[in-house]
Amino acid sequence: MAQIRIRKTNERIEGEAEVKAFLDSHNVVYEHWNPTKLPEALREKFILSDDEKAQIISTYEEEIRDLAARRGYEIWDVIALSDSTPDIEKLLQKFEQVHTHTEDEIRAIVSGKGIFIIKSEDEVGYFDVELEPGDVISVPENTNHFFTLMDNREIVAVRLFIEKDGWVAYNIEDPDFIKA
Numbered sequence: 001m002a003q004i005r006i007r008k009t010n011e012r013i014e015g016e017a018e019v020k021a022f023l024d025s026h027n028v029v030y031e032h033w034n035p036t037k038l039p040e041a042l043r044e045k046f047i048l049s050d051d052e053k054a055q056i057i058s059t060y061e062e063e064i065r066d067l068a069a070r071r072g073y074e075i076w077d078v079i080a081l082s083d084s085t086p087d088i089e090k091l092l093q094k095f096e097q098v099h100t101h102t103e104d105e106i107r108a109i110v111s112g113k114g115i116f117i118i119k120s121e122d123e124v125g126y127f128d129v130e131l132e133p134g135d136v137i138s139v140p141e142n143t144n145h146f147f148t149l150m151d152n153r154e155i156v157a158v159r160l161f162i163e164k165d166g167w168v169a170y171n172i173e174d175p176d177f178i179k180a
């Protein structure tokens, strides 16, 4: 289950109903897939072959097709990141830049952990959404955000796109951004 941390106040929001209500109020989609559907051999595995990625897609095919039908996604893939990922430091540096997209950014966490840092339109400011396996989240289009790993630095997630080529990051230098 996801947890929220508000950067300005360090306030934490825990508990499924509270987290859901907070994210709903910021138009952030928050749903769940069953993390135990993942085959045993793929659990806590962060270096994946193409076959293993395909196996993850087929494990969650029903959930993916349901999301795609409801929200208009056309393509999907699996991303795996860990300290074994080539150029992980460079990648993380690139990730940790506030940006927007013209379509929403949806991720379903399959293994490991990650954080979306999202800017609220109201006085709440930037908040962290800490994600664990089974959490599905979508950052609305044109909303300042970025994604990064947590201390374990390991994640596997399913990404869905309306149009992959159109999924471009527009970097933003935001004076309101509060680091960690």
Ligand SMILES: [Fe+2]
Residues within 6 Å of the ligand: 099, 100, 101, 105, 145, 146, 147, 169
């Ligand atoms: Fe993004």
